[in-house]
Amino acid sequence: MDRPVSRRKVVRRSVPSRDAPERLAKKPPRARLLVDERRAQLLTLGLQLFGERSYDEVSIDELAREAQISKGLLYHYFPTKRDLYTAALRHAAQQLLDETMPPPELLPEERARRGLETYLSFAERHGPAYVALMRGGLGADPEIVRILEETRATFAQRILDALPDGIETPLVRAAVRGWIGFVEAMALDWLAHRNIERPRLLALLTALLVDAIGRAAIAV
């Protein structure tokens, strides 16, 4: 049923409010774009700050100050710091997946090597955030656990898709998941000690992927 809209209500809605993005969202395309741009700006900022330091070291005050908006407006986009972190993490995971997609014309081993190279650069660039996240320091949030798991599953599927037909068995699948755990644990050790040159790390990880799949594929 259409209810008549009073003049007063219309006027109220048209009053610009910095703190009400959900109202802006009902405005014409230009206003909506501003909302999307603001959201994108906050995600980029979150990615930068959470990437440089750990979750606990970044405050809502700092996020609002850096974005040059009020805390009230920040809370309208992301009701909690955890929400902003989770959105930034999903953004980062997608970026990582995009960047690690190597040219399809390369041989599988070379594709793996290139993907790994990008992965390690990414881990290095986001050092403290990567370490905090992988050490499980962010906790009981099922959304964060889900983003991590989906990212690992996508990596695993890419590797499996590149294998010759008929090789994939439950053991091969598990070996690929195991290898991803190997990469994460080794990357953490590398970031903690910084005493291994990256090419040697890359060569070892690539060779072990071949070992793991090869051994799993021929296992009786």
Add this chain to the structure above:
Amino acid sequence: MDRPVSRRKVVRRSVPSRDAPERLAKKPPRARLLVDERRAQLLTLGLQLFGERSYDEVSIDELAREAQISKGLLYHYFPTKRDLYTAALRHAAQQLLDETMPPPELLPEERARRGLETYLSFAERHGPAYVALMRGGLGADPEIVRILEETRATFAQRILDALPDGIETPLVRAAVRGWIGFVEAMALDWLAHRNIERPRLLALLTALLVDAIGRAAIAV
């Protein structure tokens, strides 16, 4: 200065209180033993309940009911559920380290295989708790992260100690840490799908430890 103790106070102190273990602790050896026994009983119970189900599924009410003590008394031993969980986890980690210590007279590869066998049984026995813990589902508690890291470091050191002299390099150390990540990731996949026979998993993991160390040791 010795202050005279009123008769009334003495009487109060001697009233048995179920809810004051710190007073029991000042009593003669037999009473202290009761405190230690109670603590041990709670740890064993915590290990059992947190091992069967995930952290969130176990309540303080249930813990107190199963231990047949009041919630007040439970809180005296462990001020929060997290405290009991952390203590039970440290207990479990020590148990795991003790159980996975293979006879020193065995060859390194056989020792690794035996240790792995025990590790997988342990992960299987504490299925849901193992999965929740390894997936980082317990969060920002630095104490929990520390227990996990110390356990991994002890496993890594045992493996390194068994290597011939002169083989250990930063890359070999990192490879061993990577392999532990491989074991954890593969154990999680195994527990999730249950479609791999344990001997095949064991054989693959043992072979890959040799591969990882071998490749890291000969890398230029």
